[in-house]
Amino acid sequence: MEALTIHEAAQTTGWTPRMLRYIERIGLIEPARTESGYRQYGAGELQRLRTLRELLAEHEIGLGDVAFALRLRRDEPLSGAVDSWLEAEPQRPEAVSADEWLRWEQEKHARIIAALTTNETMETAA
Amino acid sequence: MEALTIHEAAQTTGWTPRMLRYIERIGLIEPARTESGYRQYGAGELQRLRTLRELLAEHEIGLGDVAFALRLRRDEPLSGAVDSWLEAEPQRPEAVSADEWLRWEQEKHARIIAALTTNETMETAA
DNA sequence: CCAACCTTGACACAGCTTTGATAAGGTTGC
DNA sequence: GCAACCTTATCAAAGCTGTGTCAAGGTTGG
Numbered sequence: 001m002e003a004l005t006i007h008e009a010a011q012t013t014g015w016t017p018r019m020l021r022y023i024e025r026i027g028l029i030e031p032a033r034t035e036s037g038y039r040q041y042g043a044g045e046l047q048r049l050r051t052l053r054e055l056l057a058e059h060e061i062g063l064g065d066v067a068f069a070l071r072l073r074r075d076e077p078l079s080g081a082v083d084s085w086l087e088a089e090p091q092r093p094e095a096v097s098a099d100e101w102l103r104w105e106q107e108k109h110a111r112i113i114a115a116l117t118t119n120e121t122m123e124t125a126a
Numbered sequence: 127m128e129a130l131t132i133h134e135a136a137q138t139t140g141w142t143p144r145m146l147r148y149i150e151r152i153g154l155i156e157p158a159r160t161e162s163g164y165r166q167y168g169a170g171e172l173q174r175l176r177t178l179r180e181l182l183a184e185h186e187i188g189l190g191d192v193a194f195a196l197r198l199r200r201d202e203p204l205s206g207a208v209d210s211w212l213e214a215e216p217q218r219p220e221a222v223s224a225d226e227w228l229r230w231e232q233e234k235h236a237r238i239i240a241a242l243t244t245n246e247t248m249e250t251a252a
Numbered sequence: 253c254c255a256a257c258c259t260t261g262a263c264a265c266a267g268c269t270t271t272g273a274t275a276a277g278g279t280t281g282c
Numbered sequence: 283g284c285a286a287c288c289t290t291a292t293c294a295a296a297g298c299t300g301t302g303t304c305a306a307g308g309t310t311g312g
Contacts, residue, residue, distance in 0.1 A: 016301075018303085019300080019301070022299095022301080036309055038309080062299080063299085063300075064299070
C-alpha cells in the first residue's frame with residue numbers, strides 16, 4: 001500500500017509526470033504530499049487517473065471540460081446561473097401568434113424564477 | 127413584435143453579427159429563419175443574448191464553457207460519466223492506516239456503483 | 253557524499269478557439 | 283434594377299491548452 005512517486009504513478013497510469021502536475025494544477029487530482037513536498041499517489045489517485053483517461057477518450061472531452069464540470073459542482077452561484085440560463089431554452093415556438101408567444105415567454109420566465117426561489121431538486125426524467 | 131435581423135440584434139445586444147453566428151454554431155442560441163434563410167431574432171433571443179453576456183462577465187467563463195454545460199445537460203451518458211468521476215473525490219483521507227484507507231476506497235467505489243445502477247436523482251444539499 | 257530522484261518555474265511549440273475581415277452570391281424594398 | 287441588406291465559406295490573427303524540455307535547487311538512500 002506504499003504511495004507512488006510522480007514518475008511511478010505516471011508509468012502505471014499512462015500519463016507523463018508533466019501531465020500529472022498539470023492535472024493537479026487545474027484541480028482535478030491533488031495527491032497528498034510528504035513532509036518535504038513530494039507528491040504521493042495512492043491507489044485511489046491511480047484509479048482516478050486511469051478512469052480520467054477513459055472519460056476523456058470515450059466522450060471526446062478535454063481536461064478543461066472536466067475542470068469546468070468540477071467548478072460547476074463547487075461554485076453553486078455559477079451552476080445556478082448557468083442552469084437557469086440553459087433552462088430558458090425548451091424548444092422553439094413554431095408558428096404561433098405574437099401575443100401567444102409573448103405570454104409563453106413570460107410564463108417561462110416565471111417558471112424559472114419559481115424554480116430558483118424554491119430551491120428544490122429538479123428531476124431528470126429518464 | 128417584429129423579429130430583428132442579425133445586424134439589428136447585434137446592435138441591441140452588444141454582440142457582433144459574427145459572434146451571433148458563432149453563438150448559433152456552438153448551439154447556444156439558434157434563431158428561427160425566414161423562408162429565404164435570414165435569421166430572425168425575437169424578444170426571447172434578445173433577452174437570452176443579453177443575459178448570456180452577463181453570465182460570461184460575472185462568472186469569468188467562456189462561451190465554450192456554456193456550450194459544454196449545454197452538452198452535459200443533453201448528453202446523459204456524458205453527464206453521468208462526468209458526475210460519477212467527480213463524485214469519487216469527497217475529501218482527502220488524513221493519516222489513516224493502509225487497511226482502513228483501502229477499505230474506505232472500496233466502499234466509496236461501491237457507493238458510486240450503487241448510485242449509478244439505481245438511477246435515482248441525487249439531492250444537492252443546500 | 254553522490255546518484256537519482258523530487259520540487260517549482262520558465263521557455264517553447266502545435267493545435268484549437270475565438271474573433272475579424274473579405275469574397276461571392278442571394279433577397280428585399282423602393 | 284440597384285442599394286443595402288442577408289447568406290455561407292475562407293483566410294487570418296490573437297490567445298488559450300496541452301505538452302515537452304530544461305534549469306536551479308532540495309531530498310533521499312546506500
